[in-house]
Amino acid sequence: MAADAPITQDLVTIPRKLPEGGKVNLVGLTRDALRAALIAAGTPEKQAKMRVNQLWQWIYHWGVRDFAAMTNLAKPYRALLEEQFEIALPEIVSKQVSSDGTRKYLVRIAGGHEVETVYIPEEGRGTLCISSQVGCTLTCSFCHTGTQKLVRNLTAGEIVGQVMLARDDLEEWPAHGTGSGDDGPRLLSNIVLMGMGEPLYNFDNVRDAMKIAMDGEGIALSRRRITLSTSGVVPEIAKCAEEIGCLLAVSFHATTDEVRNKLVPINKRWNIETLLNALREYPRLSNSERITFEYVMLKDVNDSDADARRLVELIKGIPAKINLIPFNEWPGAPYQRSDRERIARFADIVHNSGYASPIRRPRGEDIMAACGQLKSATERARKSRAQIAAETGGA
Ligand code: SAH
Ligand code: SF4
Numbered sequence: 001m002a003a004d005a006p007i008t009q010d011l012v013t014i015p016r017k018l019p020e021g022g023k024v025n026l027v028g029l030t031r032d033a034l035r036a037a038l039i040a041a042g043t044p045e046k047q048a049k050m051r052v053n054q055l056w057q058w059i060y061h062w063g064v065r066d067f068a069a070m071t072n073l074a075k076p077y078r079a080l081l082e083e084q085f086e087i088a089l090p091e092i093v094s095k096q097v098s099s100d101g102t103r104k105y106l107v108r109i110a111g112g113h114e115v116e117t118v119y120i121p122e123e124g125r126g127t128l129c130i131s132s133q134v135g136c137t138l139t140c141s142f143c144h145t146g147t148q149k150l151v152r153n154l155t156a157g158e159i160v161g162q163v164m165l166a167r168d169d170l171e172e173w174p175a176h177g178t179g180s181g182d183d184g185p186r187l188l189s190n191i192v193l194m195g196m197g198e199p200l201y202n203f204d205n206v207r208d209a210m211k212i213a214m215d216g217e218g219i220a221l222s223r224r225r226i227t228l229s230t231s232g233v234v235p236e237i238a239k240c241a242e243e244i245g246c247l248l249a250v251s252f253h254a255t256t257d258e259v260r261n262k263l264v265p266i267n268k269r270w271n272i273e274t275l276l277n278a279l280r281e282y283p284r285l286s287n288s289e290r291i292t293f294e295y296v297m298l299k300d301v302n303d304s305d306a307d308a309r310r311l312v313e314l315i316k317g318i319p320a321k322i323n324l325i326p327f328n329e330w331p332g333a334p335y336q337r338s339d340r341e342r343i344a345r346f347a348d349i350v351h352n353s354g355y356a357s358p359i360r361r362p363r364g365e366d367i368m369a370a371c372g373q374l375k376s377a378t379e380r381a382r383k384s385r386a387q388i389a390a391e392t393g394g395a
Contacts (some may be wrong), residue, residue: 011351023086024117025060027164028157030216041084043077044272051077053217059087060218089161095169106164109134109158113151115196117162118369119170125189126170130162130240132206138231140251140264144298144330145196145314149378153202159209163191163219165276191221194249200233207243220291223247229294235272241285248274248282249292249323254302255310263302276314285321290319297326297338297346308349321356330364 005176011240021234024037034055035048044049054072058064065088065274067081074228074379093106093114097220102117134151136143137311152378170187193199199206213219226246230237240248254260267275279291297303309320338346343359350357363369 023084023128025056025088025157026055026085027087027089027161028155028159028205028209028212030156030211031056037085042080046388056079056215056217057141058162060212060215061174061220062176062190063167065174088157089165089168091159091209092169096367096369098238098364098367102367102369103166103169103366104367104369105162105165105169107162109130109154111152114143115154115158115162116369117195118364119188121187126183126187127190127192128163128166128188128191129195130159130200131197132159132193132199136197137201138198138264138266140231140253142253142263142298142327142333142335144333146198154197154211156205156208158331159205160219163188163213190225191227192249193226198231198233198273199228199232200236202355203236203239210244210246213309226290229293230331231264231266232268232270234274234277234278237282238285239329241288242281245286246290247288247290248279248286251295251296252293252311253296255307255314257263259302261288263296265296273312279318290321293320293322295322295324297324297343299327299336300336301335303338303342303346305345305349308346312350312353312355315387316356321358322350324350324357326348326359326361326362328365330368 026034026037033050035052038051038055039048039365040043054070064070065083067078067087070081072079073081089107090110092309093108095106096104098104101121105117105119107115107117109115112136115133118129118154119129131154133153135148136145137150138146140146144171166188170248172187191210193206206228208322210223210228213221213226214223223245224247225332227249228240228244228246229249229251230240231251237248237328240246243245251264253263254267257267257274260272270278272371282291283289293311295311324343326343327333327335329335329337347359349358
């Protein structure tokens with residue numbers, strides 16, 4: 001942990017309206033839902049499609065939040081919209097910037113709950129790691145979020161809202177009147193659903209939010225630039241391919257059911273073999289190339305040469321890359337990170353079997369923004385270590 005690295009803590013309070021009683025928030029509505037809402041508000045059916053297109057462009061292409069600025073709509077219609085609707089995002093409570101440029105946003109959603117969103121700048125691109133739930137129902141024993149009970153699912157608006165508020169902060173909305181915004185490199189070019197929560201346990205909202213992010217008339221991120229990470233919710237995997245079509249990452253982390261039961265307890269429900277069978281179908285169904293196998297490197301737990309060999313044996317035939325994640329420590333964590341040499345040796349074995357095996361460089365460690373470190377410090381509903389040990393069989 002780079003404890004002595006300089007940290008810029010930049011507290012910002014951006015006043016934004018939280019959804020209030022009465023007004024319907026347009027952010028997060030699919031095109032069909034938006035159409036229905038406009039018709040219910042008095043838009044003539046014949047005009048509805050055009051109005052959806054106009055609003056969509058204002059909200060998701062130009063990032064406009066104020067109906068009064070929507071100059072291609074007649075003034076009385078703008079007034080009607082203003083009366084019945086709002087364009088509201090979650091609120092950024094604070095922003096921390098790591099010495100490596102990573103930005104961590106603490107985001108407050110309705111009900112006063114908080115989630116974290118992390119922006120990771122890279123050469124010529126940038127990835128936004130977004131959350132799908134407050135807390136998580138699962139209890140992976142190496143994950144900080146797993147020590148926090150599920151509080152609630154995020155709405156589609158709160159999920160795509162994280163993308164929008166990051167674009168606000170990066171000042172990346174195209175100026176009104178300019179082209180599609182996809183010319184040239186983007187600061188926010190990729191999304192990973194690797195923040196707090198299990199996205200496949202909030203499937204409908206995640207799907208709707210990603211459909212909005214992929215829509216060519218708006219934020220327009222290609223489905224190949226979105227990666228959903230799951231701990232292995234087998235029945236939802238095929239649905240993810242068919243209804244979202246994004247890339248898939250799987251938190252694999254172990255090569256025997258015995259060890260995986262402890263690290264990723266959902267394995268007791270859907271074991272390694274069942275999971276692999278579902279994964280074999282994924283590239284065909286989603287028309288995507290490779291599945292990312294995430295593998296957290298835990299000292300003396302899952303990092304032996306035998307593990308590396310078993311891993312490549314297990315995934316034979318699946319187009320895959322293996323992303324090795326050095327364990328990110330958090331206060332009270334029951335594991336240690338594997339040594340650098342061990343990780344390198346493990347990577348070599350995997351690589352020599354024909355699979356790409358990049359070692360993920362931890363980003364934003366000085367602000368606790370790295371994978372698996374996210375947890376809203378203010379949530380009171382915490383599980384005790386004893387409770388986790390009981391649920392995971394004492395991993
Ligand atoms: N719930 C989903 C997505 C969120 S976690 C899932 O489990 O896949 C994103 C990735 O970070 C997962 O692969 C997860 O296993 C990994 N992770 C969790 N805690 C970690 C930690 N402390 N160090 C390194 N990786 C971790
Ligand atoms: Fe939940 Fe993913 Fe953490 Fe497991 S690793 S507890 S599924 S967020």
